[in-house]
Amino acid sequence: MATPAVARLPRRALTFQSHRQEVVRRLLRKPLAIAGTVLMLIMVLSALLAPTIAPFAPDDQGIGDPFAPPSARHVFGTDQFGRDVFSRVAFGGRISLQIGLIAVAIGGSAGLVLGCVAGYLSGWADETVMRIIDIMLAFPGILLAIAVVVVLGPSLYNLMIAVGVGAIPTFSRVVRASVLEAKERDYVTAARAMGISDFKIVARHILPNIMAPFIVLATLDVATAILSGTALSYLGMGAKPPTPEWGLMLSDGRDFIRNAWWVGTFPGLAITITVIGINLLGDGLRDALDPRLRGTR
Amino acid sequence: MRSYIRRRLLTLVPVVLGVTFAVFVMLHLMPVDPVMMMITELSSGQAPIQPGQVTEDRYAAMRREMGLDRPLLVQYGAFLFKAVRGDLGRSFQTRRTVWDMITANAPATIELAVAGLGLAVLLGIVLGVIAALYQDTWVDAGVMAFSVTGLSLPSFWLGIMLILLISFKLGLLPVLSPVGWQGLILPALALGLRASAVIARLTRASLVEILNLDYIRTARSKGLPGNTVVFKHALKNALIPVVTVVGLQFGNLLSGAVIIESVFGRPGLGSMAVRAILFKDFPLVQGTVLILAISYVCVNLLVDLSYAWLNPQIRLES
Numbered sequence: 001m002a003t004p005a006v007a008r009l010p011r012r013a014l015t016f017q018s019h020r021q022e023v024v025r026r027l028l029r030k031p032l033a034i035a036g037t038v039l040m041l042i043m044v045l046s047a048l049l050a051p052t053i054a055p056f057a058p059d060d061q062g063i064g065d066p067f068a069p070p071s072a073r074h075v076f077g078t079d080q081f082g083r084d085v086f087s088r089v090a091f092g093g094r095i096s097l098q099i100g101l102i103a104v105a106i107g108g109s110a111g112l113v114l115g116c117v118a119g120y121l122s123g124w125a126d127e128t129v130m131r132i133i134d135i136m137l138a139f140p141g142i143l144l145a146i147a148v149v150v151v152l153g154p155s156l157y158n159l160m161i162a163v164g165v166g167a168i169p170t171f172s173r174v175v176r177a178s179v180l181e182a183k184e185r186d187y188v189t190a191a192r193a194m195g196i197s198d199f200k201i202v203a204r205h206i207l208p209n210i211m212a213p214f215i216v217l218a219t220l221d222v223a224t225a226i227l228s229g230t231a232l233s234y235l236g237m238g239a240k241p242p243t244p245e246w247g248l249m250l251s252d253g254r255d256f257i258r259n260a261w262w263v264g265t266f267p268g269l270a271i272t273i274t275v276i277g278i279n280l281l282g283d284g285l286r287d288a289l290d291p292r293l294r295g296t297r
Numbered sequence: 298m299r300s301y302i303r304r305r306l307l308t309l310v311p312v313v314l315g316v317t318f319a320v321f322v323m324l325h326l327m328p329v330d331p332v333m334m335m336i337t338e339l340s341s342g343q344a345p346i347q348p349g350q351v352t353e354d355r356y357a358a359m360r361r362e363m364g365l366d367r368p369l370l371v372q373y374g375a376f377l378f379k380a381v382r383g384d385l386g387r388s389f390q391t392r393r394t395v396w397d398m399i400t401a402n403a404p405a406t407i408e409l410a411v412a413g414l415g416l417a418v419l420l421g422i423v424l425g426v427i428a429a430l431y432q433d434t435w436v437d438a439g440v441m442a443f444s445v446t447g448l449s450l451p452s453f454w455l456g457i458m459l460i461l462l463i464s465f466k467l468g469l470l471p472v473l474s475p476v477g478w479q480g481l482i483l484p485a486l487a488l489g490l491r492a493s494a495v496i497a498r499l500t501r502a503s504l505v506e507i508l509n510l511d512y513i514r515t516a517r518s519k520g521l522p523g524n525t526v527v528f529k530h531a532l533k534n535a536l537i538p539v540v541t542v543v544g545l546q547f548g549n550l551l552s553g554a555v556i557i558e559s560v561f562g563r564p565g566l567g568s569m570a571v572r573a574i575l576f577k578d579f580p581l582v583q584g585t586v587l588i589l590a591i592s593y594v595c596v597n598l599l600v601d602l603s604y605a606w607l608n609p610q611i612r613l614e615s
């Protein structure tokens with residue numbers, strides 16, 4: 001009799017696949033997580049397909065009359081330079097998602113390294129890293145990002161770095177806590193007894209086991225990074241005109257809110273919908289990946 | 298408890314030193330020469346002065362005067378010594394002392410942060426209690442939907458929308474009113490809504506957990522009225538973790554004021570810091586960041602102490 005295909009799979013692949021399927025199954029049982037995924041998909045697709053779905057180029061001035069209200073030709077109206085607000089919002093999604101992803105990549109990777117060093121090595125390494133994190137945490141909210149932008153100079157790329165640096169403390173603390181717990185497990189003691197190097201223990205045995213809280217935090221942090229990024233651009237510390245960045249568009253729209261509400265309303269709605277989508281997806285992922293984490297945010 | 302307070306105060310020392318060092322280094326990493334900035338400002342900010350236009354002697358004298366020729370650590374020591382005495386330098390723009398400008402603007406920011414926190418606590422606890430009492434009903438779902446939306450709304454956009462709807466369309470409240478409570482409602486709402494969402498979530502989760510504990514079941518089985526059980530026995534304990542979050546949110550509201558003050562054109566530390574950054578007024582940026590960071594650290598300390606005071610477990614362990 002032929003061996004069933006499942007039986008021929010390596011054991012590790014089988015476990016991984018079934019765990020992934022279980023996570024997806026749990027995620028699909030949550031209507032809010034599904035709603036979040038759908039919202040996210042809409043925003044990601046509209047950003048990716050911006051050149052196709054946007055009827056005009058985002059920087060083209062005089063396409064319509066200045067401050068033309070929403071109409072069939074300009075669904076979201078036009079701004080003070082007669083630019084199509086819908087086209088700018090669609091292209092703006094690319095920038096904001098980029099800010100979110102790159103900032104989380106910076107903050108997440110630095111936090112992963114620092115958290116692993118502090119949690120696994122303990123002793124003076126832990127003390128040093130944690131004191132640095134304490135100092136970074138002493139800068140409340142967006143203030144650390146503002147401080148970094150001040151040092152690097154205002155630009156879109158520096159803004160991504162600034163928001164990423166601001167995310168390092170949270171990642172480091174979460175990773176450190178997970179590593180502290182994981183390194184006491186029997187499989188780590190066994191690996192150590194077999195003489196496996198510390199680097200390999202962390203990379204091969206600890207990291208895969210602490211990924212659940214990391215993925216959840218990374219997802220939720222994309223939302224925080226988008227909010228911080230747009231806030232910095234709103235304050236004039238990020239993207240420069242005429243970049244179609246949502247925060248910058250809001251800043252422009254504020255001045256004309258009385259007579260042209262659409263200029264500032266639609267970019268804000270786009271930010272809110274994107275962030276709601278990510279938050280709902282993140283909450284769902286948290287419940288699906290590790291129900292013990294519920295209520296940690 | 299005393300030893301706990303002493304220990305917490307000791308851990309504060311390296312953090313405050315680290316913050317002052319970070320803020321000090323900030324000034325030295327900036328791609329701007331403070332000597333040239335000062336010379337430009339001394340010439341009443343007329344045409345920007347290029348390095349070639351200043352004699353080397355004059356430049357060196359200015360560097361010496363500002364203490365920039367000394368080793369970095371010595372400069373840091375001098376900065377620390379001056380900062381402790383409240384001397385944070387002078388603003389490039391206004392020539393007023395940074396300390397004067399901070400003390401003049403701080404009350405408006407504290408007023409806004411306190412009002413935002415008051416609204417957040419009121420709204421958050423009321424909504425959290427309602428959601429917990431109507432657990433798993435549409436009321437609960439509604440409150441949680443409010444919470445997710447509150448967490449996702451950019452505060453600056455919310456501020457703009459409040460101005461549009463409440464001030465311009467309905468004419469209920471003024472946009473700009475530095476004096477009186479009317480001008481404070483909209484900025485406080487824009488600032489506090491996110492915090493209220495966090496507090497509502499936590500109050501709900503904490504109260505739901507407490508309501509399922511044995512001592513509550515005993516209280517109910519003894520025939521105590523529902524309101525007494527919830528408000529006298531359950532809520533008091535459920536609010537202990539909420540106190541921590543409320544304290545932490547206060548620090549966040551202080552930094553959130555940076556944006557809200559700009560949206561509503563209010564005076565305060567936030568709008569002053571933004572103007573200072575845009576005009577590259579570094580002594581003012583440095584001073585404001587330093588004061589905000591130290592206030593945040595102090596608020597966190599007070600939160601920890603109040604938590605230890607409220608929770609006998611921590612007191613006993615310490």
